[in-house]
Amino acid sequence: MDAVIAEIRAFVFENFLFDADDEKLKNDDSFLEQGIIDSTGVLELVDWIEETYGFTVEDEELVPENLDSVNKLAIYIGKKKG
């Protein structure tokens, strides 16, 4: 799980948080509320998940419960892989 969290954090920092220090992102921060990801950003995120973890994100799974924070993403990815 920790490895996945690290991977997610790296992805978010490299692609959305250009001005980075680690403190800027807590694992429970809502991407929506913080304005970290915009509408095209969600698509980038989905692309990355599918390429990195090798599964398809179904339409009905495209919801904030699954995607909207580092922790939520890690749990969702864990479920799909396992």
Place this chain on the structure above:
Amino acid sequence: MCGIAGFFNIRGDNGSIETQELLMRMIAPLKHRGPDGYGFYVGQRAGLAHARLSIIDLEGGWQPIANEDESLWIVFNGEIFNYPELRSELLKKGHRFSTESDTEVILHLYEDKGKDCLHYLNGQFALAIYDCRNHELFVARDRMGIRPFFYIEHHGVFYFASEIKSLFNGVRNFSPQFNYHAITDIFTFWSPVAGDTTFGSVKQLPPGYCMSIGRDGVHDREQYWDIPFSQDRSIMEDQESCFERLHELLVDAVKIRLRADVPVGAYLSGGLDSSTITSIIRNYTNNPLKTFSVAFLDEVYDERNEQRTVASYLKTDHHMVDCSYGNIADIFPDVLWHTETPILRTAPAPLYILSNLVNENNYKVVLTGEGADEIFGGYDIFKEAKIRAFIYRLGNSKLRPLLLKRLYPYLALSPTQSAEYARKFFDTDLDPFGLFYAHQPRWKTTSKTHVFLQKDVLEHTGTAEDRLWGYISPMADMDGFTKAQYLESKLLLGNYLLSSQGDRMGMAHSVEGRYPFLDHRVVEFAGTIPVNLKMKVLNEKYALKKAFADILPGEIVNRKKQPYMAPDILSFFGDKEPEYIGHYLSDQMVKEAGVFKPEPVKRLMKKCRKKGRQGFMENMAFVGILSTQIIYDKFIRNFHIDTSEQFENVRVRAENSS
């Protein structure tokens, strides 16, 4: 069209100024605006310079021009389309003309009416009139901001010019600096606001303004006209006469814009607006019709099929030029030499290529469709605001996601399956009655680019209410739709589209654009059209479509709006990365320019080079950062003008001691 420049000595007589040399330094950088010849006038307290692109009265219309007793001298950039009618009236009143030009008409009208003459002019203009007897300079700019007018007051002298490069080349002992308010405004609102420019101390006269400069400095600065959008009259009894009147006005606006002593062509983008203009030319005149368009090799942006459809329907002699990623990258630094301001999209670049095509075909004038989206409610931003407001009122209804899917038909995908996401992304929770409701999502997304700005630049960021305060009181009584139109007309059209995409890109290749939709009678009439005839449910520019359905192909009338866009990041990283990227975006240059933080810029570059999917913000950030760096290099760090201009073709050299 032309370039103008000049100065007025507030302090006193010109004594210590080397006037002729100063004027030559100011006008030399404007050769692209006026390749046909120069003219100079030197008076006791002022000097005027002109670079001409000959369009009306090719033999005689050289400037500066004087009135009968040489008490008034004018330089003018623009066209007055109703000049024949004005000229007749003036002749009847006893005025004597020495040319056949439209320029001279302004001068004699000014003799009679002073600054009220502006109300009689139907056209596009930036002008300066020096009154030798009163020692005053009167300057004015057209209603919508089609022609530019920049000025600076420095050490007791007022300098003005069509482009900022003239001021930098002319004014001695002046070190240009960035205006950080303008930089943060550009990275929020897409353009500087009101009379600001990218550079400190350099101002522009806003559209619809005039002012005088005399012994006591600048005075009587006045807004002689504003866009007359007002409270929505939501009921219009007789729709048919509305469409007829619109038809009549626009046809006349086109006809008078065909007045020239050189051939006049038209741009054909494939969309409704330019198709309408071109169609009017074909159906209401016997003019030979050459049309021009730019096509993209990237299919996502390309509209060549629609362009060909209209060209063949109207049987025009159509010319098209292709634009690749590499083409945009190649010309981008030159484009910025002309825009003189950072830009957040590459959209001006293909228009630079397009005006070159026009020039290669030996045409000097084109009619184009700018303005229709603003005055008739064509933009998606207006539609989105309407949908967002409707969704707000729906609360948690299941209709929300379905409606949201209609929002972006021209983009590949958007994650609107989830109502939750959609609500956040499209800001459907904001109060629809807020002052800037329609624009807030755009500004919110754009402001994300602030992450790249240095702290001392960011300190100059203002709220929308602060920075746009000058627009607030005219907007007070307007309904939401009209507010959005007004703001878009002032900010986007006035301070970006007409300048960076319009005048600068045309003039770069000595091409004059003419805008029938911006005929002030058309704009004024559009102000009276009820909102529900501008956007009928979600059908944009409804009144325009109804007024001209009979002369347009159905597929163009019914076509989904495709906003004009060009590839942004892809232009620089799609095929080949241009070498200059390493130069302009090096750590050293970024630090030296002092606007951006080097580390985030590096991260952005890394992301761009990965060639994955890029977001709205990154595209704007990259183009904005690169263009700011290029502007820094060309205008602040390393400004120089090619001094090879020999001034061989000087057609007017006038001087008098008053």
